[in-house]
Amino acid sequence: MTANNDVAHDKLIAYFEKRTPLTESDKQLIRKLYTIKKLKKKEFLFRQGEYCKYEGFVTAGAFRLFYTDDKGLEHVLYFAFENWWVGDMASFYEHEPSALNVQALQESELLVIDEQHKEQLYAQIPALEKVFRVITQKHLTVLQKRFLVTVSANAEARFNELIQRCPTIEQLVPQHQIASYLGILPESLSRMKKQIAKREMG
Amino acid sequence: MTANNDVAHDKLIAYFEKRTPLTESDKQLIRKLYTIKKLKKKEFLFRQGEYCKYEGFVTAGAFRLFYTDDKGLEHVLYFAFENWWVGDMASFYEHEPSALNVQALQESELLVIDEQHKEQLYAQIPALEKVFRVITQKHLTVLQKRFLVTVSANAEARFNELIQRCPTIEQLVPQHQIASYLGILPESLSRMKKQIAKREMG
DNA sequence: AAAAAGTCTTAACATACATCAAGGAATTGG
DNA sequence: CCAATTCCTTGATGTATGTTAAGACTTTTT
Numbered sequence: 001m002t003a004n005n006d007v008a009h010d011k012l013i014a015y016f017e018k019r020t021p022l023t024e025s026d027k028q029l030i031r032k033l034y035t036i037k038k039l040k041k042k043e044f045l046f047r048q049g050e051y052c053k054y055e056g057f058v059t060a061g062a063f064r065l066f067y068t069d070d071k072g073l074e075h076v077l078y079f080a081f082e083n084w085w086v087g088d089m090a091s092f093y094e095h096e097p098s099a100l101n102v103q104a105l106q107e108s109e110l111l112v113i114d115e116q117h118k119e120q121l122y123a124q125i126p127a128l129e130k131v132f133r134v135i136t137q138k139h140l141t142v143l144q145k146r147f148l149v150t151v152s153a154n155a156e157a158r159f160n161e162l163i164q165r166c167p168t169i170e171q172l173v174p175q176h177q178i179a180s181y182l183g184i185l186p187e188s189l190s191r192m193k194k195q196i197a198k199r200e201m202g
Numbered sequence: 203m204t205a206n207n208d209v210a211h212d213k214l215i216a217y218f219e220k221r222t223p224l225t226e227s228d229k230q231l232i233r234k235l236y237t238i239k240k241l242k243k244k245e246f247l248f249r250q251g252e253y254c255k256y257e258g259f260v261t262a263g264a265f266r267l268f269y270t271d272d273k274g275l276e277h278v279l280y281f282a283f284e285n286w287w288v289g290d291m292a293s294f295y296e297h298e299p300s301a302l303n304v305q306a307l308q309e310s311e312l313l314v315i316d317e318q319h320k321e322q323l324y325a326q327i328p329a330l331e332k333v334f335r336v337i338t339q340k341h342l343t344v345l346q347k348r349f350l351v352t353v354s355a356n357a358e359a360r361f362n363e364l365i366q367r368c369p370t371i372e373q374l375v376p377q378h379q380i381a382s383y384l385g386i387l388p389e390s391l392s393r394m395k396k397q398i399a400k401r402e403m404g
Numbered sequence: 405a406a407a408a409a410g411t412c413t414t415a416a417c418a419t420a421c422a423t424c425a426a427g428g429a430a431t432t433g434g
Numbered sequence: 435c436c437a438a439t440t441c442c443t444t445g446a447t448g449t450a451t452g453t454t455a456a457g458a459c460t461t462t463t464t
Binding site: 137141 | 346349
């Protein structure tokens with residue numbers, strides 16, 4: 001285990017300790033059960049149609065989770081940065097082929113755990129049941145908000161909502177992937193931004 | 203406590219027992235902490251902007267959970283029937299005004315619990331932490347699927363997906379609310395069904 | 405440095421669905 | 435059982451966004 005590995009595990013342990021107290025042996029277990037995985041830019045943690053074998057905690061870099069539809073269009077579900085979780089629960093727990101691709105946007109690092117070790121983690125640190133219940137609830141509320149915005153607002157309002165919620169996003173991911181997150185084509189986003197600029201000049 | 207009350211609690215206890223073993227005292231606690239609530243057709247459990255004070259388990263009838271946008275359009279997030287959960291987690295746990303309305307589509311009955319009693323439930327029956335973690339994961343995967351279908355398929359494909367997944371839905375809720383679930387106007391759904399019928403006659 | 409791959413912009417045209425308007429059918433409620 | 439709602443359908447027209455095509459600019463790879 002290198003010094004760098006410890007930094008990654010330190011981040012995860014700090015994340016857990018914000019949510020529940022941990023003993024030293026808890027921390028040792030966490031270091032044992034989560035393993036480091038490094039991905040180069042454009043590499044995939046897993047692809048649509050494969051099984052999501054790992055749940056991942058991002059310790060460095062950035063990811064996008066997206067679905068490719070039958071016309072070949074990509075739809076970004078969310079971007080994940082440091083301290084975010086990536087995975088496909090339906091696939092991880094129900095052993096279904098995943099509907100999602102998880103791809104690194106830059107050289108990135110995660111801590112991953114497979115289902116068996118996750119169950120071991122719950123068995124040995126029951127307090128993490130509550131932690132992950134709360135995390136999952138939070139994810140659900142974020143997705144619900146995202147869904148309601150998507151169905152009720154037009155592309156420009158969705159764009160404004162994104163910029164307000166995540167002001168640095170335009171520095172972090174290319175514009176065509178922002179379009180894909182917003183549910184429009186790159187051409188449409190380009191057009192839209194020109195319209196906005198014209199209006200703000202006028 | 204009437205005989206009818208016991209039926210409702212029996213349903214909830216049966217639901218829990220499918221997921222974890224319960225002692226007699228667990229069951230007694232569940233009967234104590236969840237209380238019956240009956241709603242007439244069109245009554246609300248809570249409205250958008252109010253606080254979601256109760257998480258509810260539907261024991262009879264049907265509900266719709268919907269968001270009304272700033273143009274006054276209603277967007278159905280989901281319909282809930284027997285053995286489904288209703289509520290707004292963001293509001294229930296974070297004490298924010300709810301983004302959702304929860305309305306009975308018929309004379310309906312639920313078992314409700316407030317946050318304090320929910321915490322008491324977790325404290326006294328820790329196994330329910332896991333049960334609700336898994337339930338919440340399941341809700342998240344269902345919502346993720348719904349989101350991906352919504353952004354990647356056109357209205358007709360979304361309609362077909364709904365009918366296939368829930369073949370009785372057209373008998374259960376009026377067509378304009380199905381339109382609202384699909385994210386289109388009633389006029390569009392009516393037109394669409396005419397097109398489908400014409401094509402199938404052809 | 406050159407080549408290749410990826411990214412952004414613009415424009416003309418197409419389309420799915422919204423909007424507006426109106427009348428008829430079905431259901432509900434007094 | 436009649437009146438009042440609520441619900442459904444149809445048509446004409448509008449609009450946000452998709453589609454296709456092409457060129458310019460940028461970054462990565464060789």
